Amino acid sequence: MSQKAGALFIFITIMLDTIGLGVVIPVLPDLLRRHVQSESDVSAYFGYFISLFALMQFLASPVLGKLSDKLGRKPILLFSLLFSAAGYLMMAYAPNLTVLFLSRIVSGIAGASFSVATAYVVDVSNDENRAKNFGMIGAAFGLGFILGPAIGGLLGSTHQDYPFLVAAAFTGLNFIYGWFVLPESLAPEKRRHDFALKDLNAFASVLAILKTRGIRTLVWVYLLFNMAGMVHPSCWSLFTRKKFDWSPAQIGISLTIVGIMSAISQGWLTRVFIPKLGEWRAATIGAWGQALSFFLFSISMSGTMLYGVLVLSSLFWIGQPALQSIISKSASPEKQGELQGSLNGLASLTAVVSPLFATSLFSKFSESQEHPFVGAPYVYGSFCFLLSAFLITNRSRKISE
Numbered sequence: 001m002s003q004k005a006g007a008l009f010i011f012i013t014i015m016l017d018t019i020g021l022g023v024v025i026p027v028l029p030d031l032l033r034r035h036v037q038s039e040s041d042v043s044a045y046f047g048y049f050i051s052l053f054a055l056m057q058f059l060a061s062p063v064l065g066k067l068s069d070k071l072g073r074k075p076i077l078l079f080s081l082l083f084s085a086a087g088y089l090m091m092a093y094a095p096n097l098t099v100l101f102l103s104r105i106v107s108g109i110a111g112a113s114f115s116v117a118t119a120y121v122v123d124v125s126n127d128e129n130r131a132k133n134f135g136m137i138g139a140a141f142g143l144g145f146i147l148g149p150a151i152g153g154l155l156g157s158t159h160q161d162y163p164f165l166v167a168a169a170f171t172g173l174n175f176i177y178g179w180f181v182l183p184e185s186l187a188p189e190k191r192r193h194d195f196a197l198k199d200l201n202a203f204a205s206v207l208a209i210l211k212t213r214g215i216r217t218l219v220w221v222y223l224l225f226n227m228a229g230m231v232h233p234s235c236w237s238l239f240t241r242k243k244f245d246w247s248p249a250q251i252g253i254s255l256t257i258v259g260i261m262s263a264i265s266q267g268w269l270t271r272v273f274i275p276k277l278g279e280w281r282a283a284t285i286g287a288w289g290q291a292l293s294f295f296l297f298s299i300s301m302s303g304t305m306l307y308g309v310l311v312l313s314s315l316f317w318i319g320q321p322a323l324q325s326i327i328s329k330s331a332s333p334e335k336q337g338e339l340q341g342s343l344n345g346l347a348s349l350t351a352v353v354s355p356l357f358a359t360s361l362f363s364k365f366s367e368s369q370e371h372p373f374v375g376a377p378y379v380y381g382s383f384c385f386l387l388s389a390f391l392i393t394n395r396s397r398k399i400s401e
Contacts, residue, residue, distance in 0.1 A: 006124055007136070009182045010117045012174050013077065014140040015147070016167070017111050020084065022148020023163045024049075024091075027156035034160075035097040045097070049104055051352050056108025058348035062205035065115040065341020069192035069334055073120045074184045080113030081175040088168035092161040115344035119337040122328045123185035130328065131274040131282070134321030138266025146259035149252065192334040202345050209342040215330045217395045221287070221388040222323060222343060226350040228294065228384035229320075232258070234355035235362050235377040242366055242374045244303050257307070261314040270318050279322040280396045286319015287389035294382035298375030323392075 028049060032042045068076040087110055090103035118137065125133045155162035209219050240246040240254065274282045293313035300306040324343075331339040358377040365376035 006120065006183055006185060007133070009077075009174070009178050010120055011136060011140045012177075013081070013117055014114060014137055015144040016171055016174060017084070017114060018141050018144025019148040019151060019170075020088070020107060020111065020167055022145060023152035023167055027152050027160050027163055030156070030160050031091070031094075031100070032097075035094075035100065049101070051355075052101065052104050053108040053111065054348050054351035056105050057112045057114075058206075058345045058352065059202045060109040060112035061115045061344035061348060062202045062338065062341040064112050065119060065337035065339070065344070066192070066205075068116040068119055068186070068337035068341075072184050072186050072188075072191065073116055073123065073337070074178070074182055076116045077113055077120070077182070078175060078178050080110045080116070081171055081178065084110035084113075085168045085171040085175065086110075088164040088171065092164035092168070112341075112344065112348075115341035116337060118324075118328075118340040118344070120185045122336050122340070123333060127329075128275075131279055131321050131325040132271050134324045134328075135266045135268075135270025135274070135318070138270070138317065138321055139263045139268075142259045142262030142264075142266055144259075145262060146256055149255065153252075186333060186336075190333040192338075205338070205342045206345050206349065209339070209346065212330075215327055217391055218323065218327050219343070219346070221283075221392050221395075222327065223346055223350065224384045224388035224391075225287070225290075225320060225323065226347045227354045228290065228381040228388075230350055230354035231294070231358050231377045231381035234358045238359070238362055238366075239374055239377070240303075240306070243300070244306070246303070250303075254307075254310075258310065261310065262317065265314045265317040266321060269315065270321050273318055274322050274325075279326050280392075282322035283319045283326060284389065284392050284396055286316045286322065287385055287392055289313070289316030290319065291382050291385035291389055294378045294385060298373075298378035298382065300375070 032045050032049075036042055036045060064076055064080065083106055087103050087107035090099060090106060094100040094103055118134075121133045121137060122130065151166065152163045155166060210216060210223075212219065236255070236258075237251050240251055246254070277285065290313065293309055293316060296309040296312070297306065300309055327343065328336065328339065358380060361376045361380055362374065366372055366374040
């Protein structure tokens with residue numbers, strides 16, 4: 001019963017974190033207009049606002065992960081929920097631009113609890129259900145991706161503050177649930193004791209994991225997966241608008257379908273296919289399949305073809321939880337938070353860098369007078385997946401020999 005309670009809490013926590021990302025998008029421009037007058041400033045601050053969240057996650061993820069190795073998962077998760085609720089309230093009542101950006105710093109730090117939530121999942125998993133549980137995390141993301149923009153758009157049309165107040169209320173309720181119901185997953189005897197302030201350096205943690213013998217190839221694969229994955233959130237709206245002249249409503253519907261497909265793939269397909277294929281084969285097939293899918297995205301000639309490729313692509317989303325499951329086995333319980341924090345920090349770093357590169361590619365190639373090609377960012381994503389496929393195939397072959 002306690003394990004089920006913990007799994008439900010983690011599912012809700014990750015879903016709320018993802019909702020927090022999406023709930024901001026529909027109302028943020030109007031929120032910024034409270035404090036700045038120029039539309040060009042609104043656009044610039046919009047970009048800064050999104051990138052700041054990812055930057056804070058990068059800095060905070062290894063810190064929270066390592067602290068959870070020492071203090072336990074539950075207190076860090078509960079602290080993060082309080083911090084998250086405070087961030088939503090600050091955003092709703094921000095009197096000026098400075099406080100608004102400060103609220104995003106608070107939310108970014110709180111959102112870094114994803115690494116602790118992932119470590120919790122590893123703590124309560126075994127070899128039979130680990131990949132399935134990582135799929136549950138993906139399903140929570142998918143559901144949050146559906147609900148976030150919907151909540152933001154629906155409540156924001158009534159009042160700009162309502163989405164943040166509702167998000168704060170739900171986060172507060174989850175804190176109460178966690179306080180009374182959530183069991184601690186990391187026993188005291190399994191906690192980390194060798195801990196120093198220098199261990200809280202996010203840059204050092206990311207560099208260390210990229211050089212860790214035994215898993216460094218898989219970590220580079222994880223990095224490439226995330227570099228490619230950021231193409232969708234950064235370029236999908238630009239791509240579909242320019243290529244197919246989709247309206248905001250059509251783009252919103254398509255993103256909802258992306259969320260639904262993510263929930264199905266991560267929540268159901270992982271349970272069916274990973275046990276049959278095995279984690280290594282599932283991760284390898286996922287990388288090759290995504291490389292093909294992203295190339296097909298780049299050359300899609302119609303909205304119908306694009307949706308067809310989206311369905312095809314979702315079949316290969318099982319690669320990510322399989323990869324995470326393989327990597328998680330490399331760390332002992334007392335260092336699982338550090339590992340997941342470093343991985344989440346790496347993912348957050350790609351969320352800062354990759355969108356800048358992808359949107360630059362889109363701008364350069366879509367505005368070309370001689371050979372305009374709006375699908376360029378998806379070719380970049382395909383190349384990242386292709387490189388990851390070669391790396392994991394080679395690594396898998398060495399293990400089997």
